[in-house]
Each structure stands twice: as structure tokens, then as C-alpha cells.
Amino acid sequence: MESQIHQIHQQMMNKEITCTQLVQDRLDLLKSNTHNTVNSLLDLKALELAANVDAKIESGQEIGLLEGIxxxxxxxxxxxGTLTxxxxxLLKNYKSSYTATAIQKLLDAGAIPLVKENCDSFGHGSSSENTIFGAVKNAINPELVGGGSSGGSAVNVAKDYTVFSIGGDTGGSIRQPAGYNKVYGFKPTYGRISRxxxxxxxxxxxxVGPIAKSIEDIRIVLNVMSGKDVKDQTTYQSKxxxxxxxxxxxxxxxxxxxxxxxxxxxxxxxxxxxxLASLEKIKAKGIKVKxxxxxxxxxxxxxxxxxxxxxxxxxxxxxxxxxxxARIEGDNLKDTYSITRSENFSEETKRRIVGGNQVLSQGFSDEIYLKGLNLRDQIxxxxxxxxxxxxIILSPVTPSTPPKIGDSLKDPLAMYLSDAYxxxxxxxxxxxLTVPQGTATGLQISAAKNNDELVLKFAHFLKDTI
Known part of the structure; x- marks a missing residue:
């Protein structure tokens, strides 16, 4: 199967390229890129890890499949130790004191982190415009949005700045930007990967989910990150x-x-x-469409x-x-809280906090929030x-093509409706899984809970069908 990970691994083992050269080339692309995908570079650590991989290869040792990627x-x-x-x-100067489980598993497998990627602030958005680092620009047409909230992650993969990226999907935040930038983006079964x-x-x-340019690379990264974690009680052991x-x-x-x-x-x-044309091609292969x-x-x-x-x-x-x-002092403690949150949260984040407090408040929770829980069960x-x-259930990823940068900020409701599918x-x-085929923003393949393998099977089938 097509795979950048396999290809690069073989090139390093054959000494056609060094890991240091590979990492430096990608860092140079990230530094010079004009798509606003970078929040911070992890260049010193990345080059240190790359040198270690080169030393292992030079001494004749085998390296793992993800080692040096x-x-x-x-x-x-x-x-x-990195800015998060x-x-x-609010958190522009915040440094992490620990590492997320999914990322630690990739580090343990030897993968090399290059960059913390631009996104909608706290995941609040569908365009990666709600960010203090400037709107992420689409990989295909920089006048259009990169999608969100994992816009920087999808664009970096599409432009080959990274071999793969780890996004986060709450309501479509991996799948929609993957579709907008014509790459693969996978939201696994809830609980397969630790949060x-x-x-x-x-x-x-x-x-938690991967974005990559091939089904095989999605599979490799998914396997490494999956598994039960005592620090997240919603996780389960998967095959x-x-x-x-x-x-x-x-x-x-x-x-x-x-x-x-x-x-x-x-x-x-x-x-x-x-x-509809994609459905006809699938029918022609002898699969029933319902x-x-x-x-x-x-x-x-x-x-x-x-x-x-x-x-x-x-x-x-x-x-x-x-x-x-970032704390902003007021006249008293209550005032400090109010000013800190008002000044440091984006307009979209404040909109969502106010909306959330409204539906949870007395007099509204029964009427709105409990109805929402009931509808979720019905769904x-x-x-x-x-x-x-x-x-399998197949659908378009989005009802329309990516908007121009600036349009979503003028109409938050239109932004919410872009998540309709x-x-x-x-x-x-x-x-x-989003696959970059079938429509301008791809197709979305879904299966029953815990049937992640079936999704990848059908994605491979579609690759030669559409």
C-alpha cells in the first residue's frame, strides 16, 4: 500500500537520506511557510532526536517503523516543556508540565515532533480563524479557510511540511479540514485513543485522531496511539x-x-x-446502496x-x-476573574461559554439541555x-466548499451549519474517516462502534473505485 512512512523508513535504512537532513528540510519548510500553520517549532528537540536516529542507523541497529518520522x-x-x-x-505563555498519552506513545515509538500547529482557539470554530496566530490558509487556495478546528494540522500534511499530524475531533474538527485540504482524516471510535x-x-x-496522505499511514499511526489508559476511564483495549x-x-x-x-x-x-455519481460507481462494483x-x-x-x-x-x-x-488584576477577586476571562477569551469562545451556561442554568436545563441528552440517545x-x-454509511463531508477567509467570522451561524454532516x-x-475523493471536499465513511477496521477497508476499496 502507498505510504510515506514506509518509504521514508526504507530511505533512512538504505542511507539514501539522513534523519537529520529529513527533519531540517521539514523545519525549513515550516519556518518559511505563509499559511499560518505554526504556533511554535520544536526544532532543537527535533534535531537532537534526529541525531540519535542517525547514530543508531550508522551503528547498524534496526529502527522502528515510526522512528525518525x-x-x-x-x-x-x-x-x-513546550508551549501549549x-x-x-489566555494561554499564550503556558508551558506543559506533562505529555498527553497519545503523543507519548508516538514519542515512545520514535516519531519526531516538529511543530505545535495553529487551530481555532480551544477548538472553537470550523475555519481556524479564531486564533491569535492569524487565520490558517487553505493548502490548495490560500484565499480560502484551512478548515477547523484542526486547520493547521491538515494544511501541514497537505503541503508535506509534516508526514502526519495529530488533530482533535469534537464535531468534525479533523474530518472537515481534511476534506478542505484533500487529505485523509480519521476520527476513531470514541475511547479507542486516550484523551x-x-x-x-x-x-x-x-x-484524538491522525491526518495523513494515505490510508496505510492512518492505520500505522492509529495502531500506535490506540489502547486502554488508566488516566482516561473511557478508553478500552482495541485490536x-x-x-x-x-x-x-x-x-x-x-x-x-x-x-x-x-x-x-x-x-x-x-x-x-x-x-450521487460516486454512489453509481459503487453500485457498478456490485455493492447495494440503500x-x-x-x-x-x-x-x-x-x-x-x-x-x-x-x-x-x-x-x-x-x-x-x-x-x-495570563491573569489580569481587577479591584477585587470577582473583578479579576471577570476581566481575565473577558479580555483573554476569543469572541467565539465567549459565545460558547455564555451559551453553555445558559442551557445549564435553572429554568433552561430541563427545557434545553436534558432534551439535548435525550436526542443524543435517539441518534x-x-x-x-x-x-x-x-x-457502511457514506456521506459528503460538508454541504459546500470552503468559504473565503473572513466570511465565517461575519456569520457564526453559517460556520455552525458547515458541521451539519x-x-x-x-x-x-x-x-x-474523510477520504479525498468523490466530492470537492471528499467523502465521509462511517461504520458501527469499534468497527474502525471496516472503515479503513472501505476507504481502500474506494481508492480504486472512484
Missing amino acids: PFGIKDVYMVQ TSSSE YGIMAYASSTDC AISEEAVLNADQIKTIGYFKNFIESEAIDAQVKSDF ELDFFESDTLVSTYYTLAMAETASNLSRLDGTNYG ADNFEKDFQEVD TVGFSLGQLPT
């Missing part, structure tokens, strides 16, 4: 996915798609046409943002300048029934 990290992950800003004014050490946005849907398993999609007999997604007035005509009924996209967006805002209001209540972040039940009839799978906690 340069990667990027969305700037919401703790990496000990979450692209926010320990990621700055929490909405804890019930936050997922490794083999390369051979991904090559065989014979068990996939029927796929489904949500009719109301395609019949929605919000969908771009070309996205709709391309999606229409499915699902919740209206407006209901999905409302449910997701009700719950996500409530959870972020709770999670970000710890950030008041006392223990973390999960709906998925369970659907996966009794189909093996991704948030349902987040609420269902399902494994879902």
Missing part, C-alpha cells in the same frame, strides 16, 4: 488493525446514505451531483452545539488566571438500527 501536533496537546497555547491569548493530556472542549465527543485486513473489503455488501442530507436545500449542487432516514441536519447541529457548549462552559471554568494563564439508537441493515457521527461516537 517527523510529525505535527495540534496545539491543544500537552507536550512536556490552544491558539488563545488524557488534550485540552477538553466537549468531553463526551472529543477524539490492532493489520495491513492485510485493510486490503480485503469482500465482507462489505451494502452501504447506506442519508437521503435528507442529499435533498437538503443547503447542499451545493455540485457536491450533490458528485456524491437510502436511510435520519434526523434533519438542523436538529443534529442544534443537539451537538447545545451539548458541546454546555460541556465547554464546564471545562473552561477552570481557566480564570488563578492556576493557569445513537438510530445508528444502531441503521447498522443492522448496512455495513459531521456532528451526527460525533454524537453517535462512531469511527469516521
Whole structure:
């Protein structure tokens, strides 16, 4: 299978390139890039680790598959001793005192971190414009947004600044920017990878996931990061996915798609046409295609943002300048809290905190928040029934193409609605992969919980089908 990781590993073992040369070349690209993807470079540490890899190869030792492979990290992950800003004014000088479990597993495998990547502040956005480091520019057309919230991660992979990057997906924050920049982006089953050490946005849907240029590279990185973690009680022990398993999609007999997604007035005509053409190509391969009924996209967006805002209001209540972040003194303690949060949170973050506190407040929680929880259960039940009839659900990643930089900031509601086709799978906690085929922003493949392998199988099947 196509794989940058395998290719680079072989080049280093054959001494066609040195790890130091590889890392320095990527660092130079990151330093000179004009897409605003970099929050901070980890250059000194990266070059030190690269020298160690070169020394091992020179002495005739074998190196692991990920050893010496340069990667990027969305700037919401703790990496000990590095700045972890979450692209926010509040944490612009905050240094991590420990390392996130998922990142530590990659470090233990020998992968080399190059960069903390630009993103929407605290994951609050779908365009990577809500950041103190400047809007991330799309890899294909720099006048367009890079997508969000993992925009910097997707652009770095698309531009070959990193071999892979680790994003974070709450309601589509890996899948949508992957689609906007024509790369692969995977949100695994909730709990497959530990969330320990990621700055929490909405804890019930936050997922750690890889962005890469091939299915094989997604598989390799996914296997390394997966597994039970005593520091995250939502995690479970999962079976490794083999390369051979991904090559065989014979068990996939029927796929489904949500009719109301395609019949929605919000969908771009070309996205709709391309999606339907993709279905015809799949049918021609002998796979049955079934229409499915699902919740209206407006209901999905409302449910997701009700719950996500409530959870972020709770999670970000710890950030008041006392223990973390840039404190601004007021006349008294209450005033200090108020000024610190008002001045240091972005407008979008404040909008979500206020919305979250509103739906959790007395008189509103029963009417709004509890209804949101009930709808989430109904959505999960709906998925369970659907996966009794189909093996895979296919959908467009987004209803439309990337907007121009600046447009999303003028219309927050339009930004929320750009998540219409991704948030349902987040609420269902399902494994879902963006593939850069089928429509202008790709296709989204989803399977039942814990069927991450099946998603990768179908992605490989699509590679030669569409």
C-alpha cells in the first residue's frame, strides 16, 4: 500500500537520506511557510532526536517503523516543556508540565515532533480563524479557510511540511479540514485513543485522531496511539488493525446514505451531483446502496452545539488566571476573574461559554439541555438500527466548499451549519474517516462502534473505485 512512512523508513535504512537532513528540510519548510500553520517549532528537540536516529542507523541497529518520522501536533496537546497555547491569548505563555498519552506513545515509538500547529482557539470554530496566530490558509487556495478546528494540522500534511499530524475531533474538527485540504482524516471510535493530556472542549465527543496522505499511514499511526489508559476511564483495549485486513473489503455488501442530507436545500449542487455519481460507481462494483432516514441536519447541529457548549462552559471554568494563564488584576477577586476571562477569551469562545451556561442554568436545563441528552440517545439508537441493515454509511463531508477567509467570522451561524454532516457521527461516537475523493471536499465513511477496521477497508476499496 502507498505510504510515506514506509518509504521514508526504507530511505533512512538504505542511507539514501539522513534523519537529520529529513527533519531540517521539514523545519525549513515550516519556518518559511505563509499559511499560518505554526504556533511554535520544536526544532532543537527535533534535531537532537534526529541525531540519535542517525547514530543508531550508522551503528547498524534496526529502527522502528515510526522512528525518525517527523510529525505535527495540534496545539491543544500537552507536550512536556513546550508551549501549549490552544491558539488563545489566555494561554499564550503556558508551558506543559506533562505529555498527553497519545503523543507519548508516538514519542515512545520514535516519531519526531516538529511543530505545535495553529487551530481555532480551544477548538472553537470550523475555519481556524479564531486564533491569535492569524487565520490558517487553505493548502490548495490560500484565499480560502484551512478548515477547523484542526486547520493547521491538515494544511501541514497537505503541503508535506509534516508526514502526519495529530488533530482533535469534537464535531468534525479533523474530518472537515481534511476534506478542505484533500487529505485523509480519521476520527476513531470514541475511547479507542486516550484523551488524557488534550485540552477538553466537549468531553463526551472529543477524539484524538491522525491526518495523513494515505490510508496505510492512518492505520500505522492509529495502531500506535490506540489502547486502554488508566488516566482516561473511557478508553478500552482495541485490536490492532493489520495491513492485510485493510486490503480485503469482500465482507462489505451494502452501504447506506442519508437521503435528507442529499435533498437538503443547503447542499451545493455540485457536491450533490458528485456524491450521487460516486454512489453509481459503487453500485457498478456490485455493492447495494440503500437510502436511510435520519434526523434533519438542523436538529443534529442544534443537539451537538447545545451539548458541546454546555460541556465547554464546564471545562473552561477552570481557566480564570488563578492556576493557569495570563491573569489580569481587577479591584477585587470577582473583578479579576471577570476581566481575565473577558479580555483573554476569543469572541467565539465567549459565545460558547455564555451559551453553555445558559442551557445549564435553572429554568433552561430541563427545557434545553436534558432534551439535548435525550436526542443524543435517539441518534445513537438510530445508528444502531441503521447498522443492522448496512455495513457502511457514506456521506459528503460538508454541504459546500470552503468559504473565503473572513466570511465565517461575519456569520457564526453559517460556520455552525458547515458541521451539519459531521456532528451526527460525533454524537453517535462512531469511527469516521474523510477520504479525498468523490466530492470537492471528499467523502465521509462511517461504520458501527469499534468497527474502525471496516472503515479503513472501505476507504481502500474506494481508492480504486472512484
